Amino acid sequence: MFNQDIVNNFQNKETPFYYYDLELLKRTLKACADAADKYRFHVHFALKANFNSRVLQTVKDAGLGADCVSGGEVKKAIESGFNAQQVVFAGVGKSDREINYALDQDIFAFNVESIQELEVINELARAKNKIARVAIRINPNVDAHTHHYITTGLDENKFGINSWDLQSVADALKQSTNLSFLGIHFHVGSQILDMNVFKSLCVKVNEMQAWFEERGMPVKVLNVGGGLGVDYHQPDTNPIADFEAYFKIFADFLTVKPHQEVHFELGRALVAQCSSLISRVLYMKHGIKKNFAVLDAGMTELMRPALYQAYHKIENISKLGQPETMAYDVVGPICESSDCFGKDVNLPTTQRGDLIALRTAGAYGEVMASAYNLRPDIKHVYSED
Numbered sequence: 061m062f063n064q065d066i067v068n069n070f071q072n073k074e075t076p077f078y079y080y081d082l083e084l085l086k087r088t089l090k091a092c093a094d095a096a097d098k099y100r101f102h103v104h105f106a107l108k109a110n111f112n113s114r115v116l117q118t119v120k121d122a123g124l125g126a127d128c129v130s131g132g133e134v135k136k137a138i139e140s141g142f143n144a145q146q147v148v149f150a151g152v153g154k155s156d157r158e159i160n161y162a163l164d165q166d167i168f169a170f171n172v173e174s175i176q177e178l179e180v181i182n183e184l185a186r187a188k189n190k191i192a193r194v195a196i197r198i199n200p201n202v203d204a205h206t207h208h209y210i211t212t213g214l215d216e217n218k219f220g221i222n223s224w225d226l227q228s229v230a231d232a233l234k235q236s237t238n239l240s241f242l243g244i245h246f247h248v249g250s251q252i253l254d255m256n257v258f259k260s261l262c263v264k265v266n267e268m269q270a271w272f273e274e275r276g277m278p279v280k281v282l283n284v285g286g287g288l289g290v291d292y293h294q295p296d297t298n299p300i301a302d303f304e305a306y307f308k309i310f311a312d313f314l315t316v317k318p319h320q321e322v323h324f325e326l327g328r329a330l331v332a333q334c335s336s337l338i339s340r341v342l343y344m345k346h347g348i349k350k351n352f353a354v355l356d357a358g359m360t361e362l363m364r365p366a367l368y369q370a371y372h373k374i375e376n377i378s379k380l381g382q383p384e385t386m387a388y389d390v391v392g393p394i395c396e397s398s399d400c401f402g403k404d405v406n407l408p409t410t411q412r413g414d415l416i417a418l419r420t421a422g423a424y425g426e427v428m429a430s431a432y433n434l435r436p437d438i439k440h441v442y443s444e445d
C-alpha cells in the first residue's frame with residue numbers, strides 16, 4: 061500500500077527499480093509459519109520465485125528451508141546461510157556438475173524426475189562414496205486449473221515420473237547401492253486459488269504412498285510442492301495469502317503417519333505481494349484510437365504480462381487519491397509489441413515524469429528479468445533503508 065511518504069522517498073531515485081516492503085514480507089512469513097506450525101508442516105521457500113539477497117536473508121531468518129531448481133540456486137541457498145539439511149533440489153535436467161555440487165554440500169534431498177536421473181545420481185554418489193537421499197517426483201495427473209504454461213502435473217507435462225513407470229523406479233531404487241529412498245514429491249502448478257485442486261492432490265499422494273509402503277518401501281517425506289496463488293487484483297485488500305485455509309486442506313485430507321514429515325515448497329505466496337516494480341512515465345502518446353503511457357520499465361524488468369498475459373495492477377502513485385479519468389495502454393520501451401503491461405488501464409490523468417507502480421511483482425519478477433536490448437541491471441529500494 062503506497063502513501064505519500066513512500067512516494068516522496070522515491071522522487072530522487074533512478075527508475076526503474078523493484079521496491080521491497082520487507083515488513084510485509086516478514087508478516088507474510090509469520091502468517092505462513094503460524095499456520096504451518098499448527099500441523100508441524102515444514103515449508104521450503106522456492107528460490108526460483110525470488111533470489112534477491114535481502115529477500116533470501118529475511119526468508120532464512122524466518123527459519124524456512126530452500127527449494128532449488130538448479131545448481132546455481134543450491135549454491136545461492138547455501139551461501140545465503142540456509143542449512144544444507146533443509147535444501148532440496150528438483151528439476152528435470154540436473155547436470156552432472158550440479159549433482160556433484162549438491163552431493164558435496166550433502167543437501168537434504170534430490171527430487172528425482174526420471175529413472176535415467178536416478179541412475180546418474182546413484183553413479184555419481186558411488187564415485188564419491190556417498191549415499192544420496194532421493195524423493196521421487198511423481199506426475200499425479202491432477203489439473204491445476206491455472207494458465208497452461210504454469211501447469212506442471214498433467215500426463216503431457218515433462219515433469220515427474222508417470223505412475224505407469226513406478227514399478228521400474230521401485231526396482232531401480234532397490235538395486236541402487238548409493239541411494240536412500242526418502243519419500244515422494246509432487247507439484248501440480250502455480251497460482252492455484254481453487255483449494256479443490258489441493259484436495260485432489262492429497263487423494264493422489266495418499267494412493268501413491270500406499271503403493272510404495274505396500275512394496276516394503278517406507279515413505280518418510282511427503283513433499284506436496286507449492287502453488288498457492290495470490291490476489292493480483294486486490295493486493296491492498298488481500299496482501300497475505302490464506303495460509304490457514306491452504307494448510308488445513310492438507311491437514312484434513314492427507315494421511316500422515318507418525319513417522320512421516322510433510323514438506324511444502326511455496327514461492328509465489330510468500331513473496332509476490334511484498335514488491336512492486338516502480339517506473340517513470342517517459343512519454344505520453346495520444347493517438348486517434350489509443351492513449352499510450354510509455355514507461356522506462358518494460359518486459360525486460362517484468363516479463364509476466366508479455367509471457368503469460370499475466371495481470372499486474374497498475375497504479376499512478378504520483379496521483380494518489382485522484383479519480384481515474386482516462387484509459388491508457390501502459391507499455392514499455394522494448395522493441396516488441398508484446399511489451400505491454402496493460403491495455404485500456406483506467407488511471408488519473410497521467411503525465412511525463414509520473415511514477416507508476418506495477419503491483420504484486422515480488423514473485424517471478426526480478427528473477428525473470430533479461431538484458432534484451434542491452435538493458436541496465438535491475439535496481440532495488442528497500443522499505444527498511
Ligand SMILES: Cc1ncc(COP(=O)(O)O)c(C=O)c1O
Nearest residue numbers: 106247250286287325326327328
Ligand atoms: C517443483 C516446484 N516446487 C515449487 C514451486 C513453487 O511454486 P509456487 O511459486 O507456485 O508456490 C514450483 C514452481 O511452480 C515448482 O516447479
Ligand SMILES: N[C@@H](CCCC[NH3+])C(=O)O
Nearest residue numbers: 108210250251364423424
Ligand atoms: N514463472 C511463472 C511461474 C512458474 C513456476 C515455476 N514452476 C509465473 O510467473 O507465474
